Amino acid sequence: MQLRILLLAAAVVVAAMASLKPATGQDSSCETSCGDVPIEFPFGSREGCYHTPDFLVTCDRSSGQPVPLFRNSTIVITNMSTTHESEMEIKTFVATDCYNSTGRTERNITFLRSSNFRISTKNVFVAIGCDTRARIGGRRGMEFDSTGCISTCGSNMSSITNGSCSGVGCCQVAIPEGMRFFNITLSSYSNHKNILEFNNCSYGFVVAQGKYTFSTNDLHDFGSVEKMPLLLDWAIGNETCEIARKDTHKFLCKGKGQYCVDGYGGPGYRCRCRPGYAGNPYRENNCTNINECELSVCQHDCINDDDGGYECRCPKGYSGGDKKDGTGTLAAAIFLLIFIAWLYLGLKKRKLILLKEKFFRQNGGIMLQQRISGEGGSHHDQAKVFTIEELKRATNNYDETRIIGKGGYGTVYKGVLFDKRTVAIKKSKLVDQTQSQIEQFINEVVILSQINHRNVVKLVGCCLETEVPLLVYEFISNGTLYDHIHNESRRDTLPGS
Numbered sequence: 287m288q289l290r291i292l293l294l295a296a297a298v299v300v301a302a303m304a305s306l307k308p309a310t311g312q313d314s315s316c317e318t319s320c321g322d323v324p325i326e327f328p329f330g331s332r333e334g335c336y337h338t339p340d341f342l343v344t345c346d347r348s349s350g351q352p353v354p355l356f357r358n359s360t361i362v363i364t365n366m367s368t369t370h371e372s373e374m375e376i377k378t379f380v381a382t383d384c385y386n387s388t389g390r391t392e393r394n395i396t397f398l399r400s401s402n403f404r405i406s407t408k409n410v411f412v413a414i415g416c417d418t419r420a421r422i423g424g425r426r427g428m429e430f431d432s433t434g435c436i437s438t439c440g441s442n443m444s445s446i447t448n449g450s451c452s453g454v455g456c457c458q459v460a461i462p463e464g465m466r467f468f469n470i471t472l473s474s475y476s477n478h479k480n481i482l483e484f485n486n487c488s489y490g491f492v493v494a495q496g497k498y499t500f501s502t503n504d505l506h507d508f509g510s511v512e513k514m515p516l517l518l519d520w521a522i523g524n525e526t527c528e529i530a531r532k533d534t535h536k537f538l539c540k541g542k543g544q545y546c547v548d549g550y551g552g553p554g555y556r557c558r559c560r561p562g563y564a565g566n567p568y569r570e571n572n573c574t575n576i577n578e579c580e581l582s583v584c585q586h587d588c589i590n591d592d593d594g595g596y597e598c599r600c601p602k603g604y605s606g607g608d609k610k611d612g613t614g615t616l617a618a619a620i621f622l623l624i625f626i627a628w629l630y631l632g633l634k635k636r637k638l639i640l641l642k643e644k645f646f647r648q649n650g651g652i653m654l655q656q657r658i659s660g661e662g663g664s665h666h667d668q669a670k671v672f673t674i675e676e677l678k679r680a681t682n683n684y685d686e687t688r689i690i691g692k693g694g695y696g697t698v699y700k701g702v703l704f705d706k707r708t709v710a711i712k713k714s715k716l717v718d719q720t721q722s723q724i725e726q727f728i729n730e731v732v733i734l735s736q737i738n739h740r741n742v743v744k745l746v747g748c749c750l751e752t753e754v755p756l757l758v759y760e761f762i763s764n765g766t767l768y769d770h771i772h773n774e775s776r777r778d779t780l781p782g783s
């Protein structure tokens with residue numbers, strides 16, 4: 287029983303609080319569109335749906351087709367935006383001033399009272415005519431400002447050009463910032479005398495930039511363009527964010543994903559969704575985190591956070607983010623490059639080893655090894671088989687200063703072996719070799735290395751890992767080595783000479 291009373295009391299309190307709450311347009315019976323124009327809070331088509339009567343949109347269905355109207359006027363709304371811009375596009379009348387041969391026939395002055403809305407500076411004031419003085423007056427703050435332009439055509443009509451509003455047939459001026467009311471007045475200098483056949487009326491209007499292009503035809507037939515689109519800027523109230531925020535009950539930009547902006551040239555504040563959030567910023571907590579992951583912004587795993595952001599994760603074994611902007615791709619590219627370079631160098635080294643083995647075999651290296659081991663290894667004067675590296679070190683990488691002979695046969699270098707022995711190393715030029723020649727060469731290497739005669743230069747060994755074998759001789763300091771190696775009697779014993 288007590289519980290029931292408690293619940294009833296709670297329900298009463300909740301109902302009372304709800305009735306105190308300012309309109310938020312959350313009511314499901316509120317119209318959300320009129321024709322193809324959406325009606326979003328703070329706008330609404332009736333009390334309880336709009337924020338204040340300034341945001342009333344009347345949906346006129348009298349003609350069968352729903353037409354949204356600005357407040358309770360006859361001004362038609364053609365577009366509205368609440369999320370990114372705070373703009374409203376309306377149709378306004380064109381001011382006219384017409385003449386016949388006896389004088390002025392009719393004059394229509396247009397005006398717009400936008401209350402706390404402002405005429406956007408994205409509009410321009412345009413006047414059309416060949417005898418036209420156009421003035422636009424507006425209220426900015428407390429003062430009344432007016433501006434305008436003059437359009438004439440001169441005597442030569444050929445100077446009027448399509449698309450140009452520079453004072454000949456058409457003129458235009460910018461709209462000052464912060465205007466909240468305007469009236470347009472048109473007048474003539476000489477009642478369009480002498481030009482009535484092609485221009486009997488002057489026209490004036492405020493139009494969104496880019497929505498009107500002057501045509502010479504408009505000078506004598508403008509009737510079909512009755513109304514022009516104009517942009518209004520709107521904001522909430524007449525206070526800045528800082529002040530408005532203090533009244534937490536009335537302040538609208540409430541929610542984690544929402545913030546307040548001011549400073550557009552008029553009073554009041556505007557609400558926006560934070561980056562990464564979407565929704566209606568004028569409704570409490572309506573800006574919600576966009577799930578960027580559903581928009582497939584990542585190439586691999588995507589983690590959407592609750593703070594308006596998201597993170598792209600790489601698959602296991604990769605590093606760096608992989609947002610489609612390419613930072614992850616760069617890291618992957620660098621990694622790939624290093625891997626390719628490593629692979630290339632490895633293959634090159636392996637190829638070099640294989641080449642060395644190939645040359646060693648080609649030059650009878652295996653045959654020589656067999657011969658040497660066949661001799662029982664007892665002979666201390668056996669030919670030594672050198673590696674490329676050993677001879678490179680001995681000649682200081684075939685340094686120019688080590689050259690002791692050079693000719694058509696090749697080059698002879700002076701070298702110092704690891705065991706401090708001084709030797710002459712012969713590097714021959716390329717020649718073709720047949721199998722029998724190689725056999726003969728190996729035989730001679732073996733024999734020459736065993737001969738100890740003062741007239742014969744002793745062969746220390748050879749290197750078979752190069753394309754053409756390198757021969758290593760004992761160094762003879764007296765007499766040129768050339769004489770020793772290349773005396774006619776021994777020439778044929780040295781292949782490649």
Ligand SMILES: *[C@@H]1O[C@H](CO)[C@@H](O)[C@H](O)[C@H]1NC(C)=O
Nearest residue numbers: 338339340342356357358359
């Ligand atoms: C509607 O127009 C009447 C006058 O035509 C005006 O008194 C009234 O305040 C207007 N209502 C709103 C909500 O603007």
Ligand SMILES: *[C@@H]1O[C@H](CO)[C@@H](O)[C@H](O)[C@H]1NC(C)=O
Nearest residue numbers: 364365366367370371373375
């Ligand atoms: C309506 O306004 C929105 C936002 O300003 C704009 O993107 C859209 O092009 C407009 N539509 C028309 C028909 O002008």
Ligand SMILES: *[C@@H]1O[C@H](CO)[C@@H](O)[C@H](O)[C@H]1NC(C)=O
Nearest residue numbers: 384385386391483486487506
């Ligand atoms: C202006 O001239 C056009 C034809 O050029 C005519 O149809 C129109 O009725 C005239 N308007 C006035 C107010 O005289």
Ligand SMILES: *[C@@H]1O[C@H](CO)[C@@H](O)[C@H](O)[C@H]1NC(C)=O
Nearest residue numbers: 385386387388389390391392
């Ligand atoms: C000019 O317009 C006035 C008023 O509309 C009319 O009374 C008059 O007859 C017109 N004059 C000519 C020459 O058409």
Ligand SMILES: *[C@@H]1O[C@H](CO)[C@@H](O)[C@H](O)[C@H]1NC(C)=O
Nearest residue numbers: 379380381382392393394395
């Ligand atoms: C003058 O303005 C009224 C409404 O204010 C409109 O009904 C009428 O058609 C306009 N006349 C011309 C010539 O634009």
Ligand SMILES: *[C@@H]1O[C@H](CO)[C@@H](O)[C@H](O)[C@H]1NC(C)=O
Nearest residue numbers: 439440441442443444445446
């Ligand atoms: C108008 O100007 C053009 C050149 O700009 C000229 O050829 C033509 O004769 C002029 N016509 C008149 C009526 O002055």
Ligand SMILES: *[C@@H]1O[C@H](CO)[C@@H](O)[C@H](O)[C@H]1NC(C)=O
Nearest residue numbers: 395423424430468469470471
């Ligand atoms: C335009 O508005 C100003 C200021 O309210 C006023 O003084 C002026 O008479 C108006 N002009 C016309 C033609 O209504």
Ligand SMILES: *[C@@H]1O[C@H](CO)[C@@H](O)[C@H](O)[C@H]1NC(C)=O
Nearest residue numbers: 444446447448500501502503
């Ligand atoms: C301007 O364009 C209209 C068509 O939109 C054309 O009929 C007219 O002759 C053009 N005028 C000039 C001066 O090129």
Ligand SMILES: *[C@@H]1O[C@H](CO)[C@@H](O)[C@H](O)[C@H]1NC(C)=O
Nearest residue numbers: 338402522523524525553554
């Ligand atoms: C701001 O608006 C309130 C009513 O909405 C009004 O009472 C107050 O005078 C306005 N203040 C200014 C500076 O316009």
Ligand SMILES: *[C@@H]1O[C@H](CO)[C@@H](O)[C@H](O)[C@H]1NC(C)=O
Nearest residue numbers: 326565566569571572573574
């Ligand atoms: C945001 O407002 C719209 C109506 O404008 C509503 O349909 C939607 O459910 C709201 N979203 C949240 C998260 O409150």
